[in-house]
Amino acid sequence: MKWVGQPIPRLRDPVLLKGKGRFTADIAVGAMAIRFVRSPVARGTICGIEIPEGAVVFTAADITDIKPLRPILHGRNYVPTDQPILANKRVTYVGEPVAAVIAATQSEAEDIAEQVMLDIDVLDPAIDVDEALKPDAPRVHDQAPGNVLVETSLKTPGFDAVWAKAAQVVEVDIRSRRQNAMPMETRNAHAVFDHSTGRVTLYTSVQNPHPIRTGIADVLGMPETDLRVVAPDVGGGFGQKMALVPEYVFAVWVARKLEASVAWIEDRNENLIASFHSRDQHHTVKAAFDENAKLIALEADLRCNVGAYSNYPITCGVEPLMAMSELPGPYDLREYSVRTRGVTTNTCPMAPYRGVSRPVLTLSMERIMNLAADRFGLDPVEMRRRNLITEFPYKTVTGSLYDAGTYWESLERSAEVLDLKGFRERQKKAREEGRYLGIGFSVFNERSGYGTPTFAARGMEITPGYETVEMAMDPSGYVIARIGASPHGQGLETGLSQIIADELGIEPSRIRIISGDTDATPYGWGTFASRSLVLAGGASKLAAEQMRERLNKIAGHLLQAPPEEIELAGGVARRRGHEGSVEITALARAAHHQSQLFGGGGPGLTTIATYDPAGTFSNACHSAIVEVDIETGHVKIERFLVVEDAGILINPMIVDGQIHGGVVQGIANALFEEIIYDETGNILTGSLMDFIPPTMSEVPTIEIEHLETLTDASITKAKGIGEGGTIGPPAAIINAISDALKPFGVEIFEIPATPPRIRQLIREAAKEKS
Template identity: 45%
Template sequence: MRQRETGPQDGGAQGGGRLIGRSVPRREDPRLLTGRGRFVDDIALPGMLHAQFVRSTVAHGEITAIDLSAVRAVPGVVAAYTADDLRLGDITAELARPRAEFVPTPMPVLARDRVRYVGEPVALVVARDAYAAEDGIEAARIGYTVHPPVTGEETALADGAPLVHADAPRNTLVDVAPFATDGIDEVFTAADHVVGVDVRTGRQNALPLETRGAVAHWDDREEQLVLHTCSQVPHLVRTVASRCLGLDERAVRVVVPDMGGGFGLKCVVGREEIAAAAAALRLRRPVKWIEDRKDALTASFLAREQHYTARAAFDATGRILALDADVVCDTGAYSCYPFTAGIEPLMAAAEMPGVYKVPAYRVRGRAIATNKAPTAPYRGVSRPQYVMVMERLFERAARELDLDPVEIRRRNLITEFPYTGVNGITYDPGSYRESLDLCERTLRAEGWYERAHAARAEGRYLGIGYSCFSERTGYGSAAFAQRKMTLVPGFDLSEVRMDPSGAVTVTTGTMSHGQSHETTMAQIVADELGLELAKVKLHQGDTDRVPYGWGTFASRSIAIGGSAVRLAAGRLGDKLRTLAAARWDIPVEETALGHGEVHRRDAPTTALPYRDLAELAYHRAHLLPKGIEPGLTATAAFDVSNDGTFSNATHGTVVELHTDTGQVEILRYVCVEDCGVAINPRVVEGQCRGGIAQGIAGALFEQVTYDAQGEPSATSFMDYKVPTAHEIPDVAVHHLQTPCAFTETGAKGTGEGGTIGAPAAVLNAVNDALRPTGTELDDIPITPETVHRALHPRHYQESAR
């Protein structure tokens, strides 16, 4: 095991690669920064029509009538469809679990008979331009019998509550209790200290810069429906489209152009792109749908609304003895495809112990249905929440035991690897203790502890907070199968091909939506083959060009996709060496790759350039030695058979609470991360900073709420409070490297860590600042009003009289 601190330009990488470990400039930037990117909304095809959706205005009700006659009479409207018109199959996500643990929720592409949330698509309007489509929507007449909506956990689980789905008793879609250590109650009874927390987190929108969208058309020559869409999982979109439309998968081609963010929202299959594709198939004309921002805020997939009730037992020295938790996730009206409503409670239940040595563990995880827009994975998936729960438990125990909050963490962090936890997961080597130590040293060296002490003496409220966590990445098929998914993601495929000029094209089943795959995947291939970076081009996001892939989510791209890419590049290199060895009539072992050539080991100045070998393989195949086929192509697959790999980090932050407004100002933010070998450290830093910004957003600003009728509150950025550059501090990122032993590059994932650690660090810092008041907060987002109440309790007590 090797751990060391590296800087942004550090060249350290397994094998001493000349490109892996270097912060080479992003190859995407010249195109994207000069407006030459091509996104879904940039696509304009001859004869293209525009689609929008008539959406439900009630949260829960039966559809009694749909009258689209006035819609069809609107100038410019070409067609209008209901569910009965399109007759599409439902989108249904399944788990192979008994009904006591999981209830599936078939999601119609257009609502039939019943609506279950405000914004649910009821009808599709297709027009010659986007304005006519909007006019058509206004002309629709929908009749409803309105039922009482289920708007939250208390309503959903109450006796006699209305049911969102008739076959889901108590509105419970998932109910699992995977761990219950024998004798855990006795452990709590005998413990020196027991602390508890009751934590709620707000519902959020992933808010990618580019909203969802699709352009679909029928290709007569290929007998194929072509669907351009901004999806993280193009092959899964193809599967769902083919099933809903009754087509062979070969007859559906999904193409993803440049994509302006996804964050998990786009790693599930939505209804709207399927409906747009169905209209294009019927009309035999291109159809475009672009989600407007209001629909994106209210009717798209949401995330995060969770409630944790947890307690932990500690001995007199501050060592944790047991953890007991109940997790309730409000997952909205339907299960998302393919992950189901189980993704959040199953993630939380399986991984809550995290970086700490927890000897005894009991947990129950539930997903409940409500009359709200359904949820999808969002960067981190429950980990920001359960990490916050664990960190709050340790902070509370530190106060009760009068221990330094950093020291109590040190006493409980996993330090010997591999470590198999009480949750049955084996953790590969990481730098849990080292990252905490470096983060604390950094804040102390910068003088923040002295500043906080001085500020308190002046009556100001400064606080310092930490969070320690791991990010499980590289989920392989075995890990997903443990969730009992009937559609099991995991592996990735890659093809590396050299053309007659010696240039290389590589495919990956992952899908970049801002992670710099065009750069980092090329770095891997160029290093493996000894090529210039400019000689390597990545292709992704096209189901006809990429054999198969599960897309990008759960920080899997470099860990799994990058491993497949390196294996395929290595096999291509073997072919080049075999071809050169045959030309020289020497053993393959006496050849080596480098600088765009195959060299003889016994005579390094004797070499065959790749271009010459490629011309031989393609243009003069008659000269190829017996047994060597024409062309230069190699493929490879990669999967992880164990529990995956774990990146880790510690975040430390300093905040000041403004007494007059209750505003929380972040003065300093330090991130110490270990994602194994960093293929491109600057890209890693970008992922950290972007994730931290989203974590801060969840901690302090963003929340979607609903009124008693199930109407969403945040329909624009006037109501949905998104932080700007002014609210996000400069983030210092320090790198540690503990190479992964079972990925091909030594890399672990890094896409979600920033978001995972930020809420806990910010909340702990706020509570440290509030220490003189005796008040502690456990819920996020932390609003200025909440802080102001904590700072001025007498004012509010007098106002209430």
């Protein structure tokens, strides 16, 4: 029996279900509390900080030995920013750490923090992305006169000539408002000084312990070896927990300084205002079509608000560069003219968030497709049929190579499942009753599982990509795999165990996956960018193949058969076509305890493998049927369908779970969540009463169908699935709302499409009509 493809229950669940998980705050019970005093203003000069007598409070003046965070990107007109660990002389966004209080308990730390008085000369801030680009806008960083930290453009040589031949030009102006990834567990840092070794262990809820260790050691000027970073159970990350933040650095510094155990447990208000944001983008996109409704050229001006500082190590290039390179998505395009900018403002810094730019760029492209369909009098499926890529491999206009996918098939299947024709009849009838139904499609692809070759093209000084797995079988025949990836709820351990189990012919329950501890795992990049199953999975497969060869060799010796004729299955090794077998546990025992028999390869059973592919493209079609209440602007999602292709499903149950969670974050993006700043740069959405992730009541049943294209771009034939769920929903839902509101001529270009916004558009449209 093959384990790959089975929906086996996850191996770690019983621990979490019994409340025995170990999250950072659980480990930190009893540690001294760190409380940060944060800037209440968006931009200003610090004139003084008054500290209550007898309190232990640190400010910039106390930490001059810490270097600022300075992420580097090469090229792209990148302007580096120096982010201080505690604000030094000036503050640049609301929520920026200015001082740090240490006290015996969290309550006391908060009491003291309230008494730290900040004297700040308030300056006019730059908040909105477009306002910040104006010539007279306040300057966030002296070294970036136009507030642009990263800018690049591209224009294909034939663009102008083709553009001139356009039969139709469709333009959209897409505004995506700011979101917070909002993991259920907030960020944290629990640093423990070890008196016997002088080392520090940092327990922290992160997605990538090794790069975090590098970043901290660099700015503290300490050997990396003296710092152990542990990501214990991590309560969700979604990208928010993959960048280094001043708070982690300070925790390690102060643990060393005080030779103590300290903990910063972020509260939800801090998380909402001062943890990373994302998706604050403005796209102006024009598309030229020929008379057959074929897309012939695309022109785009992409502005991404990157907040006050560039993030380490990915840099603030992440959103603008992704937006530029991936905008055309699943559509065939040969002529492209694009300018993309990362704009700095006096707002919370941006970091990747599940989907990175693609929810927004997919919204841009899919709105274009719908508007163009109307222009040509085509239905949205036919419009897309004429433009989707159907031949693979496909080299994109920006130089990416698409491996095989099912762009058209996923759409065709979606239209079939939702019975597009039947729906149109139902829609017509409903309109006669004063009810407004709409259908929307969203086709996209997603670069996933990419390694160093792809990241290198981005020009980051710290170039992530590869993943390494160290594997050992112990004398009892159990396998331990140490991985550089750092899962935090994805169930990666279970998926990897299935892959390894198939290679070694043992049950997944005999496999232990070790992750999230820099003392115990090989250097790796962590879990993000829909990569871990592809990369750590690929490396696990390679390491397990080596292990299998070692076992075959030993079995061959014991069974007196050529190793290449040995088969491992069901916990035993046997010679193909022959009687007699030997338990794999016996092979393990022999490898360690009778190593003199086998020569070559040394004693024991350890292997190591690295996997570092260019990447593979997953794809999907998301579609939604909605009903809009025109009196209130409320949108009810009647059906939500995902037809996706992520290659082979290693564990279908886990794949569906990833899609479910992603889709609901995408629904939140489309309809609910928005971080709102006022014009002074104050955040109005600092609680979960104001920033509103949907509950079970707002979420429809999510229907899923799988297509499984076999790709050579991934050695497990699995593609990445982590982010796809979040990418499609905004476009599918916004297209559906616009379809529902056709009788009013309302088209939506802004997310989230909140009830007041929708109602406002309906009211304006009604006014125009009368």
